[in-house]
Every structure is written in structure tokens, then in C-alpha cells.
Amino acid sequence: MRKISADYIFPIHQAPIKNGVVEVDKNGTIVQLGHRKDYAETDLEIHKGILTPGLVNTHCHLELSHMKGKVDTGTSLIPFISSVVQFRDVSQKMIDKAIARGDAQMYKEGIVAVGDISNKTDTAACKSNSKIKYYTFVEMFDFLQDAWTEDTYQQYNEVYKGQADQDGNKKSMVPHAPYSVSVNLFKKLAKANKKGSTVSIHNQETPDENLFFQKKKGAFLDFYKNFDISIDDFQAMGINSIDYALKYMNPDCKTLFVHNTMTNKADIEKAHAWNKNCYWATCPNANLYIENRLPNYQHFLDTNAKVTIGTDSLTSNWQLSIVEEMKAIAKYQSYVPLNTLLTWATLNGAAALGYEDELGSLEVGKTPGLVLLNMGRGLTFKASTRAKRLI
Numbered sequence: 001m002r003k004i005s006a007d008y009i010f011p012i013h014q015a016p017i018k019n020g021v022v023e024v025d026k027n028g029t030i031v032q033l034g035h036r037k038d039y040a041e042t043d044l045e046i047h048k049g050i051l052t053p054g055l056v057n058t059h060c061h062l063e064l065s066h067m068k069g070k071v072d073t074g075t076s077l078i079p080f081i082s083s084v085v086q087f088r089d090v091s092q093k094m095i096d097k098a099i100a101r102g103d104a105q106m107y108k109e110g111i112v113a114v115g116d117i118s119n120k121t122d123t124a125a126c127k128s129n130s131k132i133k134y135y136t137f138v139e140m141f142d143f144l145q146d147a148w149t150e151d152t153y154q155q156y157n158e159v160y161k162g163q164a165d166q167d168g169n170k171k172s173m174v175p176h177a178p179y180s181v182s183v184n185l186f187k188k189l190a191k192a193n194k195k196g197s198t199v200s201i202h203n204q205e206t207p208d209e210n211l212f213f214q215k216k217k218g219a220f221l222d223f224y225k226n227f228d229i230s231i232d233d234f235q236a237m238g239i240n241s242i243d244y245a246l247k248y249m250n251p252d253c254k255t256l257f258v259h260n261t262m263t264n265k266a267d268i269e270k271a272h273a274w275n276k277n278c279y280w281a282t283c284p285n286a287n288l289y290i291e292n293r294l295p296n297y298q299h300f301l302d303t304n305a306k307v308t309i310g311t312d313s314l315t316s317n318w319q320l321s322i323v324e325e326m327k328a329i330a331k332y333q334s335y336v337p338l339n340t341l342l343t344w345a346t347l348n349g350a351a352a353l354g355y356e357d358e359l360g361s362l363e364v365g366k367t368p369g370l371v372l373l374n375m376g377r378g379l380t381f382k383a384s385t386r387a388k389r390l391i
């Protein structure tokens with residue numbers, strides 16, 4: 001039995017404990033929480049900093065790890081996507097190496113579970129052998145072409161079959177984004193997953209996305225033109241992109257909206273009225289990398305939204321670290337309280353991926369992992385704050 005103590009413990013399901021102690025058995029199961037004064041000091045492992053449950057990364061594209069540093073920052077979404085498509089031609093050996101490196105980096109960063117987007121089966125072997133739990137979202141898009149739905153679905157169904165779902169790993173089939181998924185494909189995907197599974201969708205990442213659905217204007221017209229795909233059949237709908245998704249997604253699935261950079265309070269409230277199991281993944285460093293803007297987190301606090309944190313891929317981030325994401329939020333929107341930020345990074349993420357019975361909080365009986373963070377004065381993040389994995 002290890003009795004681990006630090007300046008503060010953040011159990012997440014209850015208030016932080018100053019000079020707290022976490023008792024953990026040899027399997028990593030939480031046995032008891034306590035106070036340092038009730039223990040003999042010689043029995044304790046004492047650390048400087050704060051202790052939190054293992055971190056959860058709800059949005060990653062591990063299969064894109066080989067493109068680290070290849071795509072320019074600050075270009076906005078559409079040029080970004082165009083660059084990503086160009087760089088997909090890399091040797092399998094390099095791709096596999098980068099995937100293994102990404103998985104190892106996340107483990108070292110104290111990450112215990114990942115929601116990972118897959119368009120291919122490149123990551124399947126790595127995920128099967130990883131110490132991290134993976135929820136694989138096999139992502140489909142047919143560029144709004146009803147005529148392409150069947151072929152798209154069949155193609156990705158093969159990718160789905162190739163994904164591992166053993167030893168705590170899970171998988172589902174998901175739409176890519178409102179601007180890339182036809183009504184037909186949305187309808188097929190709504191029937192594809194079991195009740196209670198998690199479905200993710202990229203949402204409102206750029207102002208042009210709403211503009212496209214509202215008025216059929218903006219950069220998505222060029223996006224389709226560049227791919228030489230006709231959208232003559234697409235009509236302006238006078239609604240936001242999320243409204244289109246809500247019309248066709250299945251409210252019996254947990255729904256993880258990803259990015260939400262342009263999402264406003266009314267959008268969040270509409271989604272909550274549609275499905276009480278909505279989760280909102282924010283990937284601040286990716287938003288800064290691609291669009292150089294961030295969501296307004298006050299909207300999410302005001303609506304009691306269950307926010308989670310993702311890293312996105314190494315194509316649009318400098319590292320795969322939930323601590324670096326928390327630092328970015330704390331730097332630019334410092335009104336988000338530390339305990340709230342840690343809840344986003346742990347328990348909310350675990351719940352979004354259906355791992356809340358074992359991960360996400362230091363509750364007795366769970367095996368959530370244990371992470372030490374070296375904080376600055378007044379429990380603030382400093383540039384040198386890092387995650388140290390204790391379990």
C-alpha cells in the first residue's frame with residue numbers, strides 16, 4: 001500500500017484537501033483519502049505540488065502524428081485542411097514510429113484515456129498494446145454528396161472492423177463535421193451505434209462554418225471548389241452548423257462536440273435540450289495553432305456545460321499534453337477556476353468516453369491513475385508546470 005501526500009489533493013468528486021493523503025493499493029485502486037496529520041510522517045511519500053486523477057484527452061488524431069511541424073500556424077481552417085491532405089504521402093514506417101511516439105508521450109504526460117479519431121487502421125496495433133485506454137471514433141465524411149454515402153459507409157465500415165475494442169478499448173462510427181456529412185450519411189450513422197455509446201463531431205471551428213449553413217457563403221465555397229466537388233444541390237438553411245447536426249444525430253448517444261470555437265450560449269442550450277448527455281471538447285492549443293482564436297469559456301460556465309479537454313493531433317499542436325492545454329486556458333481565460341479546469345481534464349473526459357466508473361476522480365474503488373503537478377504560487381500554472389505520473 002502506498003500513502004501518497006502533496007500540498008493539495010484534488011479528488012474532483014469532492015473539494016480539494018490541503019495536505020491530503022491518497023492511499024493506493026498495488027493494483028492502483030484508491031483505498032482511502034485522508035489528512036497528513038492522521039499519519040506517521042515516515043509512512044508517507046510526500047511531494048510538493050498537487051495530486052490529481054490521471055488526465056483524459058477526449059480529442060486526438062493519433063494517426064496524424066507524423067505531420068508534427070509540417071503545417072503552418074495561423075492559416076485558418078480551410079488552408080490547414082488542404083495542407084493536411086497534401087502531406088498524407090509518407091512511408092508506413094515513419095507513420096508507425098510517430099504513432100508509437102505519440103502514444104508514449106501521452107502516457108508520460110499522465111494521460112489515462114483518449115478519444116481518438118481514426119480514418120484508417122494505422123493506430124489499431126498501437127492502441128491494442130498501449131497502457132492507455134482508447135475510445136476510437138471511426139470518422140466518416142462524404143463531402144455532402146448523397147450519391148457517395150453508400151461507398152463511404154462501406155469503406156469506413158472496413159476501417160471500423162479493423163479497430164480494437166478489447167481490454168477496455170471501445171469504438172464507434174461518427175460523422176466528421178456538419179460541413180462534410182450529407183443528410184443520408186448522418187441518418188445512417190444515427191443508426192450505427194448502440195444506445196449509450198459516444199459519438200464525436202467537429203463543431204463550429206471557424207466562422208465560415210455557420211456562414212455556409214446560414215447563407216451558403218464564405219470560405220467553404222472555395223473549399224469545395226478546390227476539391228472540384230459540386231455543391232449545387234446544397235441550399236442555404238438559415239441555421240447554424242450545429243443545428244444541422246442536431247437534426248440528424250442520435251440523442252440516445254453521448255455526444256462529444258469538438259472545438260466549439262464559435263459556439264454561443266443559444267447553441268449550447270439547444271444541444272442540452274436535445275440531449276442531456278452532451279460534452280464539449282475544447283482543444284485550445286489547436287485552435288491557436290490553426291485559427292489563432294479560442295472559444296469563449298464563459299458561455300460554457302454559464303450553461304453548466306460539461307467541458308472536456310483534447311489535444312487534437314500533432315499536425316495542429318506542438319505536443320500531446322493535457323497540462324499544456326490547461327495552461328493555455330489558464331493563460332488566456334484565467335477566470336476559469338482551477339478545480340473546474342481539472343474537472344474538465346479528468347472526470348468530465350472520463351464520463352464523455354464512458355470510463356467514469358474507473359477513471360476521472362480519486363474515489364475509493366476506482367483506478368484513475370495519479371498525477372503530480374508542480375504549481376506556482378497561489379496554485380497557478382507556471383511555464384515550468386509539468387505532469388509527473390506517480391501511478
Ligand SMILES: [Zn+2]
Pocket residue numbers: 059060061117202258312313
Ligand atoms: Zn480533430
